[in-house]
Amino acid sequence: MIRVSVVGAQGRMGSHVVAAVNSASDMELALTLDAGDDLNQVSRENTDVVVEFSVPSASLDNVLALIRHDVNVVVGTTGWNEEKLETVRQALTSHPDVSVFIAPNFALSTVLAEHFAAQAARYFESAEIIEMHHPDKVDAPSGTAIHTAQKLATARRAAGMPAIPDNTQTDAGSRGQVVEGIHVHAVRLRGLNAHEEILMGNAGEQLIIRADSFDRTSFMPGVLLAIRHAGKTPGLTVGLDTYMDL
Ligand SMILES: NC(=O)C1=CN([C@@H]2O[C@H](COP(=O)(O)OP(=O)(O)OC[C@H]3O[C@@H](n4cnc5c(N)ncnc54)[C@H](O)[C@@H]3O)[C@@H](O)[C@H]2O)C=CC1
Ligand SMILES: O=C(O)C1=N[C@H](C(=O)O)C[C@H](O)C1
Numbered sequence: 160m161i162r163v164s165v166v167g168a169q170g171r172m173g174s175h176v177v178a179a180v181n182s183a184s185d186m187e188l189a190l191t192l193d194a195g196d197d198l199n200q201v202s203r204e205n206t207d208v209v210v211e212f213s214v215p216s217a218s219l220d221n222v223l224a225l226i227r228h229d230v231n232v233v234v235g236t237t238g239w240n241e242e243k244l245e246t247v248r249q250a251l252t253s254h255p256d257v258s259v260f261i262a263p264n265f266a267l268s269t270v271l272a273e274h275f276a277a278q279a280a281r282y283f284e285s286a287e288i289i290e291m292h293h294p295d296k297v298d299a300p301s302g303t304a305i306h307t308a309q310k311l312a313t314a315r316r317a318a319g320m321p322a323i324p325d326n327t328q329t330d331a332g333s334r335g336q337v338v339e340g341i342h343v344h345a346v347r348l349r350g351l352n353a354h355e356e357i358l359m360g361n362a363g364e365q366l367i368i369r370a371d372s373f374d375r376t377s378f379m380p381g382v383l384l385a386i387r388h389a390g391k392t393p394g395l396t397v398g399l400d401t402y403m404d405l
Pocket of ligand 1: 168170172194265
């Protein structure tokens with residue numbers, strides 16, 4: 160049995176993870192922790208893998224504490240950038256058996272949408288991203304949209320493509336955040352859960368790739384997949400696509 164502890168267990172995602180672990184025949188729930196709880200309770204004696212879904216401002220510190228306790232970590236919290244990832248890599252150098260896996264999105268549909276969009280990116284002059292979420296989300300744009308923009312930008316650079324055409328003269332914020340040259344727009348609307356559209360265009364044609372997570376259960380197969388991989392590849396791994404043989 161894989162012993163799984165959950166950090167952020169009282170949250171929207173954490174509570175779904177608790178239910179998913181309780182339903183998995185090869186896992187058992189160890190500790191459930193949330194804000195204010197002492198992460199020193201977590202150790203190799205009681206936990207094989209910690210799943211961390213908290214808030215962007217706390218996640219790095221939580222992950223560093225868990226690495227110090229020599230447990231594998233699966234992270235779904237957003238807010239990661241290259242500087243934070245590098246801090247995790249550095250911390251892992253003195254814990255060579257520990258794996259930290261971070262995924263901006265655990266929904267298979269969204270991971271596939273991003274993968275297909277990155278394949279298509281080099282064929283289209285223009286690309287923009289619209290992410291749409293529930294209004295209780297604290298960060299914008301979504302971690303997924305930032306990650307998707309980075310993937311598209313990498314594909315465009317590899318293909319030697321020029322900057323995306325845009326003759327906007329006045330903006331006042333309407334054109335969204337620019338991530339590596341790609342405009343990202345965030346919608347917050349009651350009734351939505353997590354949705355992303357990747358728009359790509361040429362003269363006279365458009366391709367839209369869209370993924371919809373209507374319910375948080377959509378993230379659970381990906382979370383369980385990551386838990387089952389934990390510890391097999393020590394070090395830092397980012398993105399569920401790395402486990403999907405794409
Ligand atoms: N990777 C993915 O597939 C997904 C990622 N997310 C991300 O997961 C994160 C959590 O989202 P939700 O569950 O919707 O938020 P939420 O606000 O419902 O839950 C966050 C939980 O973390 C707890 N918390 C706050 N500070 C903490 C700390 N220092 N240590 C431990 N727990 C702490 C809160 O008390 C709360 O229970 C967000 O960053 C969100 O963007 C959300 C959905 C899917
Ligand atoms: O807060 C959410 O809900 C989600 N957060 C993640 C993100 O910011 O990308 C993943 C998914 O979009 C749901």
